[in-house]
Amino acid sequence: MARESSSDHTSGRDAFRTPISRFIVSSGAERPRVEQEYEPGSTIANRYLVDKTLGVGGMCTVYLVGDKTRKDRPVALKLVAGETNSVRIETFRNEFRILSHLEHENLIRVFDFGVLGADGGFYYTAEYIDGKDLREAAAGVPEETLVDYIVQACRGLEYVHSRGYIHYDVKSGNILVTGDGVVKLTDFGLSALAGRGLGKRIRGTPAYTSPEIIMMADVDARADLYSLGVTLYEIVAGTQPFRTRDLHDLFHKHVAEAPTPPRSVNPDVPEYLEQIILRLLAKNPADRFGSANAVIAELARFVEGEIELQPASSVEGYLRTPPLCGRxxxxxxxxxxxxxxxxxxxxxxxxxxxxxxxxxxxxxxxxxxxxxxxxxxxxxxxxxxxxxxxxxxxxxxxxxxxxxxxxxxxxxxxxxxxxxxxxxxxxxxxxxxxxxxxxxxxxxxxxxxxxxxxxxxxxxxxxxxxxxxxxxxxxxxxxxxxxxxxxxxxxxxxxxxxxxxxLGPLDRGEIGEAVSRMFGQSRAPEIFVSRLADSTGGVPHAVVETVRMLVASGNITLVEGKWHFRGGVEVRGSLVAGRVLRLAGRRARRPSPQICPQPRAA
Structure with a gap:
């Protein structure tokens, strides 16, 4: 992995001397002074009644509010006020823009975006998640519960990646767990389409940033998997794999130093989980898992019971909001x-x-x-x-x-x-x-x-x-x-x-793009797309509903990125976004230990 350098004589840690200005970070920046704080009982935008403040950080304040037009449940209102930095404002807009195109049970949902006058700031509303961040939620839980949390996080990431996005800021604080144990990916402000060059900017939180981002190499969805590896290491070991107060030294460690094996820090970490985490932390993206689904499949090899790559409830998210194509x-x-x-x-x-x-x-x-x-x-x-x-x-x-x-x-x-x-x-x-x-x-x-x-x-x-x-x-x-x-x-x-x-019907190329992007970047077979075009006339709703009807019977499946047709492409069966991984029980049943240490007091 080559690094751009201004001098052939630059070496060692000096090679990672990166100006702070290159970073587009999600936290740690000084928060601008807010002209107006909203107290409980006050109203925002003549519509949202403030119940309480949920959190303050970075450039945002989050309130729990009642929406006069959505009286069935409270919502969270994320507000940016007093911010003049155009990059940060665009980051806020970008988060809503991306989330408005995504719908999955393991992602936070957004509702409305608004502007509070000329200088009042920006806001958007989202579902209120009453829960803890992943590290807090995982503290002291049984092994199978932790695995379930990891699987859900991977399902959410797989969906995001299938839509062509990279999150760029995967960390425990951006992965919430509800009281019912549902994992939600949040904070998409730094997300971007895969393949969109970063230029000289680095997106993310330094402690979780992948080597290829630091080195300004090509970046794909595997950068998120590296960040997931840092997150899981922190959860099971109680500390981050690389700790230093010097940013440039931190970069050097991400790029050049191997992490201490988690079991050396916490012997209760299962060996299989340690191997998964270390593979996620591989310096070369080619040595990591190829997808979030591949992480789930690897977990399934060692865990008793069944793990679905995408259960029916998750598959519905792929079908309900297919990418907009041909418009x-x-x-x-x-x-x-x-x-x-x-x-x-x-x-x-x-x-x-x-x-x-x-x-x-x-x-x-x-x-x-x-x-x-x-x-x-x-x-x-x-x-x-x-x-x-x-x-x-x-x-x-x-x-x-x-x-x-x-x-x-x-x-x-x-x-x-x-x-x-x-x-x-x-x-x-x-x-x-x-x-x-x-x-x-x-x-x-x-x-x-x-x-x-x-x-x-x-x-x-x-x-x-x-x-x-x-x-x-x-x-x-x-x-x-x-x-x-x-x-x-x-x-x-x-x-x-x-x-x-x-609006006219979609052509075959647009149908193929839409169907392929429903389930990731795996290209749908031409003959299947041709039959789908003939049977639906290229009407988008008919295309989606035909695929939806094909979902239940399992006659068409996607296994590890490859399309499989039971009975050939003539079949009128089911397209399933994920397969059930049936496990033979690689390990004898035993009480599940608590492998995650309690978070240490700050």
Missing amino acids: EKEMNQAAFALGQLGKGSGRHVVIEGVKGIGRTRLLREIFYSAQIEGYAAVFGRGSEPGLFSSLADSLKSFPQIESLDHPGSEGGEDGRSVPEGAAAAKSALPDALARIIAASEQTPVVICIDDLQDADTYSQKAIKRLSQLLATSSAPPLLLITSFRNDGGSPGTYAPGVLRLS
Whole structure:
């Protein structure tokens, strides 16, 4: 593994003299002064009632809050306030952006992203995890419980890697365990797509950083496995494999020194687990496990019972949110419309196509993009009673919107035609729609409405009025995005300037990409993709549901990255993301020891 050096005479520890500025780290940085701390009982963004502060660290404060729109359970609100560093702000946006595309039982789920005025900061909400970090949770637990925690963490990592991402900050503090024993990977702020060069930047926490990142070599998912190895070493040995206060010395140890075997520190560590940890800590990525699933398979060789690579509940995550494929053109057009909105130009965008073509998925992707860009974005469905009143009420939660009063909102709820001219058009709008216009005159607004064909006549006419208004030269900074199911007919005529995104079927290449990425980077056989394309017509929902129906019977399996078909590709059976590893019980049954030492007091 070659290292870039400015001098042929540089050697030894001096070879690892790396400026601190190269690091993009997740913790340890001085926290900027926060202008406003939210006390219990206060409200954030006119929507979230603060129950208590869950934690403060780095650039963020995390609150336990009640969401007025999600009254069934509390959520965690992660807030960045007073931060001016553009890299850190982008890190925060990046975390939400990535997590909004991922859904797996071993990953934290996110809900909404928002901006608190010009200087109030950024926030996003996520599921509240009432639990401990992995090191705390593993202290004193039986061996089989620790193995279960490791397996769950690997399942989450396998899913992340299958979607093409590298976490870059795997450590105990970013792996939480709920009271029910469910492991959740968190903190994706430093994550990035695999293959995206890091340049001269190093991502991660120094104590857990892999040698190839330090050496600026090619990086893939095995960098996360190295960090997992450091994490597991710390859990079973009670100390990190490399300890030093000097950053450059730490780099040298990561790259050049072998770790002390864990059993030398804690004799209670099983030999098989020590070997797994040491392999994860291999300096050369080629000497590590090739995937997180391979770690699970190795554990299964030594543990009694059954271990599933991905149980049915995990497989559902692969199927429920397959990667968005074949919609690059439409996403680029939507991105351009969002950019124009930032310049004060509003318009109406229509996403249309047959049932199952992916209208809702595309609309959701655009909605998340609008949230991340900091626009006041709200989402509704055509069938929703009081649609526009609900959308207007949702806009009240944005702090940059002070009032929804509109002096010209005196139109009724009938279907009268819109008078000529923008001013007259505004005066003819129903009250709820006029309040939305009033909001857009204070800050750019994005309104997303799914399945407009299910809306009542009143809502349909209101949309037509708003579309006509957005076609005028004095249109407010409002981006209206509607989806319409067009099953062979026509959604009707639109005002001039409406951008119509007509979605067509996926071609075979796009189907192959989507199916392959559902279950990792293993390329689906061409003949299978061809049959799938013929049977589904390239309709994305039909592709996913066909694969979903194929899941239960086990006629098609992926074993160690290879596709296997029981009965040939003609079979109408099941595609299983993981196989059950049946174990012969390599060791005699015996009481399971507690192999993890209690964390030492700081």
